[in-house]
Amino acid sequence: MDGYLFDADTRLGPAEDGAVPVTVTDRWSGPGSVNGGFMLALCTMAIARVLPFPDPIVVSGFFLRPGTPGPAVIRPSVARAGRSTAFGEASLWREGREVMRATAAFATLGGGSGEHPEFVGITPPDLPPPGECVGMAPGALPGISIADQLEYRAAGLPGWLRGEPTGEPSAEFWMRFRDGRPPDLNALSMLVDAAAPVVLEIGATSTTIQLTVHLRAHPAPGWLACRTTTNHVSGGYHEEDFEIWDSAGTLVAQSRQLGLLLPP
Amino acid sequence: MDGYLFDADTRLGPAEDGAVPVTVTDRWSGPGSVNGGFMLALCTMAIARVLPFPDPIVVSGFFLRPGTPGPAVIRPSVARAGRSTAFGEASLWREGREVMRATAAFATLGGGSGEHPEFVGITPPDLPPPGECVGMAPGALPGISIADQLEYRAAGLPGWLRGEPTGEPSAEFWMRFRDGRPPDLNALSMLVDAAAPVVLEIGATSTTIQLTVHLRAHPAPGWLACRTTTNHVSGGYHEEDFEIWDSAGTLVAQSRQLGLLLPP
Numbered sequence: 001m002d003g004y005l006f007d008a009d010t011r012l013g014p015a016e017d018g019a020v021p022v023t024v025t026d027r028w029s030g031p032g033s034v035n036g037g038f039m040l041a042l043c044t045m046a047i048a049r050v051l052p053f054p055d056p057i058v059v060s061g062f063f064l065r066p067g068t069p070g071p072a073v074i075r076p077s078v079a080r081a082g083r084s085t086a087f088g089e090a091s092l093w094r095e096g097r098e099v100m101r102a103t104a105a106f107a108t109l110g111g112g113s114g115e116h117p118e119f120v121g122i123t124p125p126d127l128p129p130p131g132e133c134v135g136m137a138p139g140a141l142p143g144i145s146i147a148d149q150l151e152y153r154a155a156g157l158p159g160w161l162r163g164e165p166t167g168e169p170s171a172e173f174w175m176r177f178r179d180g181r182p183p184d185l186n187a188l189s190m191l192v193d194a195a196a197p198v199v200l201e202i203g204a205t206s207t208t209i210q211l212t213v214h215l216r217a218h219p220a221p222g223w224l225a226c227r228t229t230t231n232h233v234s235g236g237y238h239e240e241d242f243e244i245w246d247s248a249g250t251l252v253a254q255s256r257q258l259g260l261l262l263p264p
Numbered sequence: 265m266d267g268y269l270f271d272a273d274t275r276l277g278p279a280e281d282g283a284v285p286v287t288v289t290d291r292w293s294g295p296g297s298v299n300g301g302f303m304l305a306l307c308t309m310a311i312a313r314v315l316p317f318p319d320p321i322v323v324s325g326f327f328l329r330p331g332t333p334g335p336a337v338i339r340p341s342v343a344r345a346g347r348s349t350a351f352g353e354a355s356l357w358r359e360g361r362e363v364m365r366a367t368a369a370f371a372t373l374g375g376g377s378g379e380h381p382e383f384v385g386i387t388p389p390d391l392p393p394p395g396e397c398v399g400m401a402p403g404a405l406p407g408i409s410i411a412d413q414l415e416y417r418a419a420g421l422p423g424w425l426r427g428e429p430t431g432e433p434s435a436e437f438w439m440r441f442r443d444g445r446p447p448d449l450n451a452l453s454m455l456v457d458a459a460a461p462v463v464l465e466i467g468a469t470s471t472t473i474q475l476t477v478h479l480r481a482h483p484a485p486g487w488l489a490c491r492t493t494t495n496h497v498s499g500g501y502h503e504e505d506f507e508i509w510d511s512a513g514t515l516v517a518q519s520r521q522l523g524l525l526l527p528p
Contacts, residue, residue: 057501058474058522060324062351062367064344079355079365080328085473085524087326087365091343101343101351103326103367105473105522110499116525117466119433119497169383202381209349209369210322212476214503214522216496232480232515233383235374237321239478239518251496254503256520258322258369258478260349261380 004181005149006190010042012049012074019073020046024094026069028190029145034067036100036208037193038146039092043102044189046074047088052081053106059189060212061102068094079103109185109218124245125172125225128155133174146194151178153223160200169198169230174223175244183219183246191224192242192255198230199238199261206238206259213255222247236261268445269413270454274306276313276338283337284310288358290333292454293409298331300364300472301457302410303356307366308453310338311352316345317370323453324476325366332358343367373449373482388509389436389489392419397438410458415442417487424464433462433494438487439508447483447510455488456506456519462494463502463525470502470523477519486511500525 005027013021028038040061048056072094079087084107091101127133133153141147154173159166175191176183183191192213197206225245230238237260244253269291277285292302304325312320336358343351348371355365391397397417405411418437423430439455440447447455456477461470489509494502501524508517 058326060326060367060474060476062322062324062343062369064346064351079326080362082328087328089365098344101353101367103324103365105326115527116500117463117468117497119463119466119494119502121433121493121495169385199381199383202383204381210324210476212324212474212520214501214520216498216501229385230383231385232518233381234480234515236380237478237480238383251498254496254520256476256478256518263379 004177004179006177006181006187010045010186012046019075020049022072022074024067024069024072027145027149031143032066034069035146035190035193036061036063036211037190039067039100040102040211041186041190043074043090043092043100044104045186046076046090047102047104048106050076050078051086051088051106053086053108055107055109056104056185056189056215057107057109058212058214059102059104060210061100062210063100063208065097065099067099070094124249125227127172127174127225130174130223138178149178150194151176152195158201165201165203167202169201170228171198172227175226176223182221183224185215185218188215188219188244188253189213191244192253193257195226195228197240197259198228199233199259202233205262207262209258209260211255211257213253215253217250217252219246219252220248268441268443270441270445270451274309274450276310283339284313286336286338288331288333288336291409291413295407296330298333299410299454299457300325300327300475301454303331303364304366304475305450305454307338307354307356307364308368309450310340310354311366311368312370314340314342315350315352315370317350317372319371319373320368320449320453320479321371321373322476322478323366323368324474325364326474327364327472329361329363331363334358388513389491391436391438391489394438394487402442413442414458415440416459422465429467430465433465434492435462436491439490440487446485447488449479449482452479452483452508452517453477455508456517459490459492461504461523462492463497463523466497469526471526473522473524475519475521477517479517481514481516483510483516484512
């Protein structure tokens with residue numbers, strides 16, 4: 001899928017002494033640094049190289065320093081390869097400094113269906129069809145290059161973007177790659193972190209300290225319906241939950257991050 | 265606080281060549297293995313030794329193997345010590361095998377208040393006072409030693425315990441140490457994993473693959489009000505969210521775990 005930008009920009013080189021080279025481009029950046037979810041996706045793909053199962057099911061990333069574009073190396077390692085679940089870790093280094101550390105469990109998704117009970121206590125976002133929603137043109141958010149690669153559509157523009165924060169830190173919207181790349185598990189690890197933090201609706205901005213992503217199913221092609229919510233902002237920190245539902249109405253990813261509020 | 269069982273059982277020995285010895289007792293076990301949250305608390309306390317800030321704010325643990333009681337070592341290391349946040353990692357080893365791996369960010373909680381916006385979009389569990397709730401006697405759950413060290417009270421016994429699973433995987437209840445130990449951040453890392461999995465209400469049992477805990481405030485003494493919910497059970501996996509509110513009505517911990525359903 002190298003015709004797609006995400007695939008070209010996550011191409012990992014051959015490992016040398018356990019270090020996997022990658023060039024971090026400036027096409028997946030948020031305000032002031034490379035998007036954390038993008039770096040988490042890179043680390044997850046490097047961990048995949050050393051584990052015997054294909055699918056990340058849970059990935060946890062800690063953000064040690066702001067990510068910058070340029071040549072980097074990722075050092076993946078095996079923690080344990082069990083019979084049905086394997087665990088690995090990776091750290092991403094830029095200019096001799098560790099930028100992030102990720103740990104992941106891998107398995108084969110889709111194998112357990114039918115033998116176990118199923119339960120769904122939440123519903124997908126209740127959005128108008130994408131064609132009836134409003135979006136943003138590429139370049140609408142100067143300096144936020146990741147927003148140029150992704151398409152977002154919602155029933156209306158968010159309050160913070162209209163200059164009228166709503167006071168309610170939550171949002172529902174559609175998301176997809178602008179170049180038509182179909183979603184997959186690697187992309188989901190980024191996409192859960194690819195929207196503006198909803199604390200903007202209470203007049204705050206934030207940086208991610210830690211992000212955990214559960215990957216629950218391979219996404220169907222098409223638009224992804226997203227819901228993001230912050231329920232607790234206190235002492236300078238906040239959590240942010242993110243759900244992604246695919247075009248078949250399946251919950252494919254759930255994430256939670258701990259964010260640090262930035263000085264106003 | 266060595267007069268309390270949790271403190272006696274989390275006493276870490278002096279490090280030797282970076283390995284911190286600890287004896288994992290059989291007093292904090294769930295069905296068939298040592299409680300994962302208890303091991304996560306041990307790892308977090310070992311990480312605290314090597315970092316310059318006192319308070320864990322987010323801890324992520326991956327459970328590589330079932331934990332067993334006996335002599336163990338924990339190997340903590342520093343990932344990065346920044347100006348206001350520090351990151352560390354620890355792995356717990358038993359009989360030459362890695363049982364769990366934890367990563368944590370530490371800071372000083374309570375420093376940011378006043379400068380940043382606050383928002384609370386959820387409310388504490390709506391429970392009758394503990395004195396009007398029902399509880400369980402120690403020993404009521406044979407083989408689940410952790411339930412002997414903790415006191416749980418709820419408006420009624422859970423459906424699964426009455427032999428009538430409700431079909432609704434959620435619960436609200438009070439919790440505290442039976443011996444009167446006041447809660448603190450170290451204990452919260454265990455307590456978020458110290459109740460029966462709510463998937464019991466849909467007739468399933470489960471083991472934890474990964475657990476992320478956000479520690480949001482130092483808990484006040486007294487009973488802790490807990491809420492635990494599973495919203496998505498599919499493909500043999502489920503998430504479980506857990507909130508702990510202290511006696512002053514403050515949300516002190518939020519956790520999410522990915523669980524693997526066990527064969528019926």
